[in-house]
Amino acid sequence: MNDIAARRRRRRRMDAASHWLFLLAIVVALAVLAILLWDLLSTGLPRLSWSFLTSHASRFADRTGILAPLVGSFYVIVLTAAFALPVGVATAVFLEFYAEGDRPSPLRQSLTQFLKLNIDNLAGVPSIVYGLFGLAFFVRWMQLGRSILAAALTLALMVLPVIIVNTREAIRAVPPSLAHGAYALGASKTQVIFTVILPAALGGILTATILSVSRALGESAPLLAVGAWVYVTSLPRTPLDSFTVLPVQIYYWAGMPQKAFQEVASAGILVLLALLLSLNGIAIWLRSKYQKKAEW
Amino acid sequence: MAVVMANPAVQGSRAGGFVVRNLDLFYGAHQALHQISMTIPERAVTAIIGPSGCGKSTFLRCLNRMNDLVPDARIQGHVSFRGEDLYAPGADPMAIRYRIGMIFQKPNPFPKSIYENVAFGPRINGYDGDLDDIVEASLRRAALWDEVKDRLRKPALALSGGQQQRLCIARALAVNPEVLLMDEPTSALDPIATGKIEELMTSLKQEYTIVLVTHSMQQAARVSDYTAFFLDGRLVEMDRTERIFSAPSDRRTEDYITGRFG
Numbered sequence: 001m002n003d004i005a006a007r008r009r010r011r012r013r014m015d016a017a018s019h020w021l022f023l024l025a026i027v028v029a030l031a032v033l034a035i036l037l038w039d040l041l042s043t044g045l046p047r048l049s050w051s052f053l054t055s056h057a058s059r060f061a062d063r064t065g066i067l068a069p070l071v072g073s074f075y076v077i078v079l080t081a082a083f084a085l086p087v088g089v090a091t092a093v094f095l096e097f098y099a100e101g102d103r104p105s106p107l108r109q110s111l112t113q114f115l116k117l118n119i120d121n122l123a124g125v126p127s128i129v130y131g132l133f134g135l136a137f138f139v140r141w142m143q144l145g146r147s148i149l150a151a152a153l154t155l156a157l158m159v160l161p162v163i164i165v166n167t168r169e170a171i172r173a174v175p176p177s178l179a180h181g182a183y184a185l186g187a188s189k190t191q192v193i194f195t196v197i198l199p200a201a202l203g204g205i206l207t208a209t210i211l212s213v214s215r216a217l218g219e220s221a222p223l224l225a226v227g228a229w230v231y232v233t234s235l236p237r238t239p240l241d242s243f244t245v246l247p248v249q250i251y252y253w254a255g256m257p258q259k260a261f262q263e264v265a266s267a268g269i270l271v272l273l274a275l276l277l278s279l280n281g282i283a284i285w286l287r288s289k290y291q292k293k294a295e296w
Numbered sequence: 297m298a299v300v301m302a303n304p305a306v307q308g309s310r311a312g313g314f315v316v317r318n319l320d321l322f323y324g325a326h327q328a329l330h331q332i333s334m335t336i337p338e339r340a341v342t343a344i345i346g347p348s349g350c351g352k353s354t355f356l357r358c359l360n361r362m363n364d365l366v367p368d369a370r371i372q373g374h375v376s377f378r379g380e381d382l383y384a385p386g387a388d389p390m391a392i393r394y395r396i397g398m399i400f401q402k403p404n405p406f407p408k409s410i411y412e413n414v415a416f417g418p419r420i421n422g423y424d425g426d427l428d429d430i431v432e433a434s435l436r437r438a439a440l441w442d443e444v445k446d447r448l449r450k451p452a453l454a455l456s457g458g459q460q461q462r463l464c465i466a467r468a469l470a471v472n473p474e475v476l477l478m479d480e481p482t483s484a485l486d487p488i489a490t491g492k493i494e495e496l497m498t499s500l501k502q503e504y505t506i507v508l509v510t511h512s513m514q515q516a517a518r519v520s521d522y523t524a525f526f527l528d529g530r531l532v533e534m535d536r537t538e539r540i541f542s543a544p545s546d547r548r549t550e551d552y553i554t555g556r557f558g
Contacts, residue, residue, distance in 0.1 A: 103367075177404040181464070183365060185417040185471055186394030195420065200407055 040273075044266030052267060056233045057249070061260030066268055068232040069249035072148070073217060073275075075236060076245055079152030080159065081213050087156075088163030089198075089205060091119075095164070096171050097193060123161035130158040131225030139226055146227030149239040154226050155219065159212035163205075166212075170204025171197060203290020207283045214279040218272065220247035246272045313338035313475070313505045314359060319373035321354060321363065328354050330530045332373070336522075341497055341506045343516035343537065346526035347552070352509045353401075355526065356477050359507060360396040361389040377475070394421060396475040397468035402484050403460035405452035405467070410435075410444050413452045413463055417471035430470050438466035439496055458489025465496065475505040483511065494519045513553055517541050525549045 055065025099112040134154030144150040174197050182192045198205075228248040236243045246268060253265035314336035321329035329351050336342050336359075344352045354363070361382060363369040375382045382392055394417075405413050414431040423430070431448070435441040440462040444455070452463055461481060468476060478497070482490040497506055497519050510516050516523050517537060524534035525546075533546045544550045 100367075175404070177400060177402060178406060180362065180365070180398075180400065181404040181406065181467075182416070182420070184360065184362065184393055184398035184400075185420065185467070186390045187420045188390055191420045195416070196406060 040266050040269055043263050044268075044270045047263045047267035048270060052264075053271070061258060061264050064253075064261075064264055066246070066249065066271055068235060069244045069246045069268075070271065071235050072228070072232070072243035073245040075148050075239070076151050076155065076223075076243065077213055077217050079148065079239065080155040080216050081209060083153060083156035084159050084163055084212070085209050088160050088209075089167050091160075092164045092167035092171060093193060093198075095119075096168055097189065119161050119164050123165055126221075127158055127219050128221040128225060130154055131222030133157070134222060134226045145240065146229065146242050147240045148236055148243045151223055151226050151228065151243065151245070152239070154222050155216040158219070158222060159216050162212040162215070163209055166208030167201070167205050170201035170208065173204060174200040203286055206290075207287045210279055210283040210286070214276050214283075217279065218247055218276060220245075220251050223248055224251075246275075313377065314507075315374070315376045316358075317374040319355075319358060319371070319375060321351075321358060321372075322370045323366065324368045328529050329358070330528075332531050334524060334531055334534050336505065336507060338378075338505045339501060339503070340521040341501050341508055341519050342522040342524065343520035344507065344509045344524045344526060345511070345513055345516050345552075346532075348511070350526040351529040352526045353479050354529075356398075356479055356507060356509050359475070359477055360393045360398055361387075362393070362398065364389050394471055395473055396477060397471065397473035399461070399464055399468060399476060399478040399481045401480040403457055403464050405455070405460050405463050407451065407453055409449045410452045410455070410463060411448040414466050414470045417467060421471060434466040434470040435463075437469050437500070438462045439492065439499075440466055456489070458485050458492060461485060461489070461493060462496065465493075465500075469500075473504070475507065476500065478506065478508045480509055480511060482515065490515075513541075525552060527552070 052065050053070065054067050055063065056067055058064040095112065095116060099115070100108050131154060134150060134157070138144045138150040138153050139146060142150075144153075178196050178200060179192050182196045187195070223245055227242075228244045229242050232242065232244045250265050250268040250272065253261045253268060256262070314334075316332055316334050316336075319329055319332040320327060332355060344355065346352050357363045358371065358375055359377075359382075363371065371383060377392075377396065381387065406416060408416070411431055414434050415427045418427060418430055432441060432445075435444060440459060443459060444450075444463075452460065455463060461484075465476070465481075482493050485493065494515065497508065500506060501521075508516070508520060520537045522534060523537045523540040525532045525540065525544075525548075527548055532548055533540070533544065535545070540549060541553055544553065
């Protein structure tokens with residue numbers, strides 16, 4: 001009896017210890033974030049102004065601005081989503097509904113398995129690898145040059161696996177009973193996919209797209225490889241124009257020796273953070289909106 | 297296996313809805329249905345009863361080719377409806393399901409508005425006339441119109457479970473089917489909602505052939521005209537419901553309906 005009581009006391013102590021340990025972990029994580037944010041705000045906030053947002057780059061820290069990279073990032077992101085979303089969703093639909101065929105054979109099944117495995121792995125490939133591929137393929141071979149188009153295609157390739165994997169998740173989360181309901185009314189497979197399954201999976205698909213696009217927004221390595229310029233004084237007008245993006249501009253400023261440019265870099269980071277947070281905010285809003293609707 | 301087939305009660309003028317002969321169904325290597333032969337009369341409710349796993353739902357899904365959606369399901373034998381072979385080489389499962397509607401165990405309205413749920417069937421089948429009339433008529437026939445007429449544009453998922461199931465019936469009726477296959481349609485519902493669905497079945501059988509899979513023998517006794525008893529993937533017997541529940545010819549049927557197993 002005593003033995004059991006002692007053991008129970010020990011388990012209770014373990015409970016308490018785990019509680020504090022996990023609390024400590026989150027406090028450390030949040031504290032680092034808070035310090036980072038405080039540092040950024042204190043150095044960058046004084047530099048943030050309307051003219052900072054609407055001016056072109058300059059050799060003088062006081063006159064430099066973020067207009068060109070802001071517009072560049074916007075174009076690149078919109079084009080990236082425009083390429084990656086349709087191709088990603090179509091690939092996921094193919095893998096979920098068509099790849100194995102109506103009468104699955106072992107060969108087709110293992111081929112599909114192989115494809116899925118490779119797409120999962122692609123999601124983990126470092127972004128610089130995509131950058132080098134983009135440089136070789138889009139910039140040189142397709143002769144797109146150091147353009148917005150080349151950058152967007154490169155980033156689209158980078159986010160594609162993430163969109164495919166998440167779209168497949170979203171499709172599989174749609175209850176089969178909905179598809180059966182539509183089939184029982186005489187719907188064709190294509191009708192079931194487009195009128196029932198994709199609308200029901202839309203929330204998950206959009207959330208995944210926005211989150212992966214926000215990852216692309218923060219990337220600098222692949223864009224440096226594809227050739228974003230660091231000193232752009234005119235706004236891009238066509239997708240074939242040269243460009244720069246926020247992370248690349250920030251990277252450049254942060255590497256300057258003058259202290260004033262360090263402050264400018266902080267201000268740039270604040271702008272980038274604000275964009276990222278609003279994108280993630282939209283994703284969260286979308287998710288909750290569709291979750292409310294989709295309580296089957 | 298002696299299957300009671302040539303029962304005069306099941307034939308006569310109403311015979312020839314579904315005719316099933318020597319139907320076998322395999323899931324991969326597992327045989328789920330063995331040599332089912334039966335005739336399901338038109339404009340009547342035929343109940344299929346039997347313990348869980350006896351193959352009654354599997355059998356029901358053979359009647360509108362829903363088993364086609366199970367990748368490793370394979371069928372042998374003959375199923376025809378109104379003289380038309382449902383498994384003939386050229387038979388189109390989409391056209392078959394259009395004529396032979398189905399109601400599922402758990403209400404499965406689409407996450408759309410009430411109106412859009414009912415309009416779904418006519419829309420996907422290319423109907424371009426006045427949908428308002430079809431929606432209203434279908435909801436009336438499913439005894440749901442009065443409860444939802446003021447909120448047709450509201451989400452279907454906001455309805456109660458019983459209303460959702462009647463909405464699914466309205467959705468099935470909207471394409472004007474000849475048959476309603478109902479797979480334990482009240483097993484997820486409370487007794488009051490169940491009562492409404494049963495009432496509905498009784499009125500719908502004037503126009504439609506209804507095949508009802510149910511685990512409730514009381515339900516079979518209340519609403520059906522004919523009852524088939526399945527056991528271990530085999531049809532034990534089929535007869536007029538009064539006979540099955542008063543004087544079944546097979547010992548196993550009697551054991552089941554008196555609650556000795558199942």
